[in-house]
Structures are given as C-alpha cells and as structure tokens.
Amino acid sequence: xxxxxxxxxxxxxxxxxxxxxxxxxxxxxxxxxxxxxxxxxxxxxxxxxxxxxxxxxxxxxxxxxxxxxxxxxxxxxxxxxxxxxxxxxxxxxxxxxxxxxxxxxxxxxxxxxxxxxxxx
Numbered sequence: 005x006x007x008x009x010x011x012x013x014x015x016x017x018x019x020x021x022x023x024x025x026x027x028x029x030x031x032x033x034x035x036x037x038x039x040x041x042x043x044x045x046x047x048x049x050x051x052x053x054x055x056x057x058x059x060x061x062x063x064x065x066x067x068x069x070x071x072x073x074x075x076x077x078x079x080x081x082x083x084x085x086x087x088x089x090x091x092x093x094x095x096x097x098x099x100x101x102x103x104x105x106x107x108x109x110x111x112x113x114x115x116x117x118x119x120x121x122x123x124x
Contacts, residue, residue, distance in 0.1 A: 007115050008034075009038040009040060011041070011043055011119050014041055038094050040093075049089060049090065049093055057078070061109065066108070067101050068105035069105065094111065095112060097109045
C-alpha cells in the first residue's frame with residue numbers, strides 16, 4: 005500500500021485546512037494524506053535506518069518492543085521515540101498486545117513524495 009506525502013509550510017497547511025473547513029476545497033481520495041514542513045524533516049523520519057526498521061516490522065511482525073529491540077539492535081527508548089514519531093505521520097500503528105506490550109505494525113510499503121518546486 006502507498007502513502008502519499010507532501011512538503012508544505014505551516015502557513016500552507018493551515019490555509020488548506022481552513023479552505024477545507026470552509027468548503028472551498030473538497031479533499032479527494034487521491035490527495036496527499038501526510039504533510040512534512042520540510043524535505044529535511046521527511047528525510048529524518050524516513051532515514052535509511054528508519055526504513056530498515058519499517059522493513060523489519062513488515063517482515064517479522066514483532067509482538068513487542070522487546071522483540072523489535074532484539075531484531076533491530078536498537079535500544080528500546082530509541083525505538084519508542086522513533087515509533088511514536090512514525091505513528092504521528094501515519095507510517096505505523098501502535099497498539100497494545102498481549103500483557104500490555106506495544107505492538108508496531110507498518111501501514112505502508114511505499115511512500116510517494118509530492119513536492120511543488122515552484123512554491124516559495
């Protein structure tokens with residue numbers, strides 16, 4: 005499944021949200037779903053290391069952060085921060101599993117980046 009993301013300033017995102025709220029813009033199913041405020045922030049969230057983490061989650065379906073810690077070689081506090089950031093952007097779901105363990109599920113296997121090169 006593919007997630008469409010875009011780059012927009014805070015002001016641009018706010019203007020779009022207001023236009024939608026006023027009924028001036030009708031969101032379409034094909035519209036961008038997730039927005040980053042810079043290419044740098046997009047690159048940090050989807051760094052090579054974080055893409056590898058998503059691949060591990062997709063392949064192995066770990067049932068806890070402890071299991072993911074073992075599979076990824078990353079410390080649990082680091083994993084928790086990274087996964088919560090990814091969850092904010094809709095890249096992963098975090099749910100309670102057996103015995104209250106946090107279970108991360110990758111929601112997408114592809115990301116499409118839309119960047120307006122003419123916007124200031």
